[in-house]
Amino acid sequence: MYQMQHVDSFEAWKSLVSSAFVPLHSEPVRAGSFAGSIAGSQFGSVGVMQVEATAHAVRRTENLLAAGDAPHFKLNLQFSGHGILLQDGRETLLRPGELAIYDTQRPYTLMFEEDFKTLVLMFPQHQLGLPVAQIREMTATAIGTEHPLGRAVTPFLGQLAGLLPQLRDPVGHRLAANAIDLLGTLLAAELHDHDDSAADGHHRQLLAIQAYINEHLADPELCPGSIAESHFVSLRSLHKIFAESGHTVAEWIRTRRLEQCRRDLGDSLQRHVPVGVVGSRWGFPDAAHFSRVFRVAYGLSPSAFRDQA
Numbered sequence: 001m002y003q004m005q006h007v008d009s010f011e012a013w014k015s016l017v018s019s020a021f022v023p024l025h026s027e028p029v030r031a032g033s034f035a036g037s038i039a040g041s042q043f044g045s046v047g048v049m050q051v052e053a054t055a056h057a058v059r060r061t062e063n064l065l066a067a068g069d070a071p072h073f074k075l076n077l078q079f080s081g082h083g084i085l086l087q088d089g090r091e092t093l094l095r096p097g098e099l100a101i102y103d104t105q106r107p108y109t110l111m112f113e114e115d116f117k118t119l120v121l122m123f124p125q126h127q128l129g130l131p132v133a134q135i136r137e138m139t140a141t142a143i144g145t146e147h148p149l150g151r152a153v154t155p156f157l158g159q160l161a162g163l164l165p166q167l168r169d170p171v172g173h174r175l176a177a178n179a180i181d182l183l184g185t186l187l188a189a190e191l192h193d194h195d196d197s198a199a200d201g202h203h204r205q206l207l208a209i210q211a212y213i214n215e216h217l218a219d220p221e222l223c224p225g226s227i228a229e230s231h232f233v234s235l236r237s238l239h240k241i242f243a244e245s246g247h248t249v250a251e252w253i254r255t256r257r258l259e260q261c262r263r264d265l266g267d268s269l270q271r272h273v274p275v276g277v278v279g280s281r282w283g284f285p286d287a288a289h290f291s292r293v294f295r296v297a298y299g300l301s302p303s304a305f306r307d308q309a
Helices: 010-020 132-136 148-163 171-198 201-215 224-230 235-245 249-265 275-281 287-298 302-308
Strands: 003-007 025-027 036-043 046-053 056-060 072-080 083-087 090-094 099-103 108-112 116-124
Touching: 003 010, 010 025, 010 036, 010 046, 010 056, 036 171, 046 148, 046 171, 072 083, 072 148, 083 099, 099 132, 099 148, 116 148, 116 171, 148 171, 171 201, 201 224, 201 235, 201 249, 224 235, 224 249, 235 249, 249 275, 249 287, 249 302, 275 287, 275 302, 287 302
Parallel strands: none
Antiparallel strands: 003 036, 025 056, 036 046, 046 116, 056 108, 072 099, 072 116, 083 090, 083 108
């Protein structure tokens, strides 16, 4: 449901910005009156919020990380005004029309020394389908500004912001998921370009294999053996290539399949599709096995998850 909240005191803003996203420490950067608003919706696991405020700074400190919030990425698309994002020893200037990503599991600072408007997407880290360690190498950098995909993704996100007051589930849910898919594609392209310049053979192989897995998730025969054969490497080499992702090959396949099932089960337009069919379409032909692994991953059976979505 679309909500818009406006405050005209900094004390109220500190509470609002922390409740809308993750716990944050807010502080003014200049004396004088303050006004701010947050407008948007939560579509499944994706929050889409437009933030407009006068000058201030927010910090995600080590103490606030101790609260143990679920791992999310946040994406900023700057509409007006300028800001500075700092994370992991990097700093980027947030200019109108530019994208930047940051990690809620690590300290960061956002500083705005003038009035600004920005779009913020907040979503679980696993939803990108890319290794978290690699995405963390891109925090606090301008994303896609020189890439053709970036020039396509940015207008889409801008138009999504304009639609927020009219969007309702299930269409909003699908559009938000599409936005994350597009972002994942853009980030994968950026990583691929980086790998080409760095000439990191293992890294390129990992991304190529992960792309292959994503394209073949529906194949119940997808397994480490078939993947190794398709890429002309031994099983031992495949596992060595995958070691840098922090997951085994089987874990990666299962996680990506479960995320697709979770997405379909949360889609109101697919409520007529039996749970077993959802599992089968993403490589879980055994309904009992699907239910067990889904419950382990998300704490609910597929049916219960659908009922509460």
